[in-house]
Amino acid sequence: MSERADCALRAAEAGAAVASGSFRDGIAVETKGQKTDVVTQADHDAQAQVVSTIRDRYADDPIVGEEDEELGAVPDAGPAWVVDPIDGTNNFVRGIRTWTTSVAATVDGEPQAGATVCPVLEDTYLLDSGTAYQNGEELSVSDRTDPEEFVVVPTVWWEFDRREEYAAACAGIVERFGDMRRFGSAQLELALCAAGAVDGVITNVHVMPWDSLVGVGLVEAAGGVVTDIDGEPWRHDSRGLVASNGQAHDAVLAAAREAEDVR
Structure with a gap:
């Protein structure tokens, strides 16, 4: 596994573990302007864990995140990290299992490596060196033509x-x-x-x-x-x-x- 793919995976797993600790646990919910755009303390805590994990290995790389004080836009030049601590927060707060923690490593604005961890579904998707994996098995899109x-x-x-x-x-x-x-x-x-x-x-x-x-x-x-x-x-x-x-x-x-x- 490449170094950035390994970091993305470890960071996503760490954030997902933090979020999982609050799943179906009566966590308080706030809105971010729109009634359906919700956020929880689990979002903030999971993002903090993801960022900390990345910073341990890539202290100076820009980090783009959905929550808190991270950058709001992906740099067009150089390396960066893009973080979603809980993608599917509406599902998370309703106790629905389909939510993820995702971490992308980009270069010049393009994804080079990344991980999407679905902790409740026990599925992990990994992008590494131009290959996609699910739970360690290489992926291919469907061959349906009709x-x-x-x-x-x-x-x-x-x-x-x-x-x-x-x-x-x-x-x-x-x-x-x-x-x-x-x-x-x-x-x-x-x-x-x-x-x-x-x-x-x-x-x-x-x-x-x-x-x-x-x-x-x-x-x-x-x-x-x-x-x-x-x-x-x-x-x-x-x-x-x-x-x-x-x-x-x-x-x-x-x-x-x-x-x-x-x-």
């Missing part, structure tokens, strides 16, 4: 004033593909695409880097395709995120663009 056999996920969150876009994206999925899922954690949804469990993940909104970088790296390393809403290669500052197994990416992209028609 869109009517696809399962596609509408990911992240459309605010209340954008619900027509949310509805249009869902309609775009159910009209084209076999079925739809929604798990409430973008990092987990992208990891599942890399593992071939789902065939596409879509949104037309900007996805924050802590919600996406590890997952995007996993999908691409597993042989999939990730673009923005215009079909261009995805970056951490792109608008929209469309991931697929690459077999019918145009159809997956078309479903995402349904949301554009009602903006």
Whole structure:
């Protein structure tokens, strides 16, 4: 394992262990402006543990984090770390098992290594040297080619004033593909695409880097395709995120663009 992948894994595992200690334990919940944008003390404590673990080995690298005083944007040059202590906090506070701790190591804004740990599900996804792994086994996206056999996920969150876009994206999925899922954690949804469990993940909104970088790296390393809403290669500052197994990416992209028609 490369040094940065090892650090990402150890940091994600350490943060996940802290968060797990508060899962289903009646923890207090606050909002960060929107009613559905929640945060808990577990988020802060888990991020502190992740940051401490990274700092033990990379004292001077910039760290981008969802919570607290870390940077809010990924540097375009040089190495950096991107941290999401609990991706899927709404699931976490409701006692739903689908949440993760994710840590990405980037160089020049691109994911080079990373880990997404799902402690309650007992699954760990690792990106290392251009290869994606789940629990130590190498991953590959699905080989399905028929869109009517696809399962596609509408990911992240459309605010209340954008619900027509949310509805249009869902309609775009159910009209084209076999079925739809929604798990409430973008990092987990992208990891599942890399593992071939789902065939596409879509949104037309900007996805924050802590919600996406590890997952995007996993999908691409597993042989999939990730673009923005215009079909261009995805970056951490792109608008929209469309991931697929690459077999019918145009159809997956078309479903995402349904949301554009009602903006």
